Amino acid sequence: MIEAVLAELSGGGYEGLTVETVATRSGVHKATIYRRWGGVDGLVADALAHSAEAPWPIPDTGTLAGDLQEITRAVLIGFTDPHLGATATALINAALRSTQGARALAAFFAARLTQAAQVVTRAIDRGELPPGVDAVEVVRAATAPLYYRLFITDEPVDDDVANRAAAAAVAAARAGVFDTAMGEQQGNTGRKADELD
Numbered sequence: 001m002i003e004a005v006l007a008e009l010s011g012g013g014y015e016g017l018t019v020e021t022v023a024t025r026s027g028v029h030k031a032t033i034y035r036r037w038g039g040v041d042g043l044v045a046d047a048l049a050h051s052a053e054a055p056w057p058i059p060d061t062g063t064l065a066g067d068l069q070e071i072t073r074a075v076l077i078g079f080t081d082p083h084l085g086a087t088a089t090a091l092i093n094a095a096l097r098s099t100q101g102a103r104a105l106a107a108f109f110a111a112r113l114t115q116a117a118q119v120v121t122r123a124i125d126r127g128e129l130p131p132g133v134d135a136v137e138v139v140r141a142a143t144a145p146l147y148y149r150l151f152i153t154d155e156p157v158d159d160d161v162a163n164r165a166a167a168a169a170v171a172a173a174r175a176g177v178f179d180t181a182m183g184e185q186q187g188n189t190g191r192k193a194d195e196l197d
Helices: 002-016 019-026 030-037 040-053 064-080 085-095 099-116 118-126 135-153 159-174 180-196
Strands: none
Touching (some): 002 019, 019 030, 064 118, 099 135, 118 135
16 A cells, blocks of 8 residues: 555655545555545645654764764665655655644654654764763754755755765764753743743
């Protein structure tokens, strides 16, 4: 079923995705699809949930810079590869078109960020970063520029962009930008300012 959904999305995007076309491609009766998935939004959400469960190799180059560079390159390749990129892009774009899909997309990214955060945890254990760094935020900072270009501004994304994004996240992490104590202090400062108003 998932393969049929991805094939339909890749061929016609969210606009071309219908229960009828998925039923024809998969050989599953459309009444069964409606009963189990409720419609195209349920199919998109399930495809994302399936993708989130798929194993994702986490790099271990021995350095935070190397690991984040490998992660940003994986994002780059995942969305620009001639064979895989169109399907991944179509799935994300479809998820952004529905409430159910958007929830599944948020869960997908949360799972990926949590998996990838172990490269930052290892960097802390090696002494590359101080304790208290928010590992998920470091990975988010490394990958966000790529997603921004891919899905918001439609700007070109290449190795240089991926490498710069990884390097910027490393520099910010070393500068203490993602220190959880700093975030708490900023939150307290904001609350104090609100109390004075």
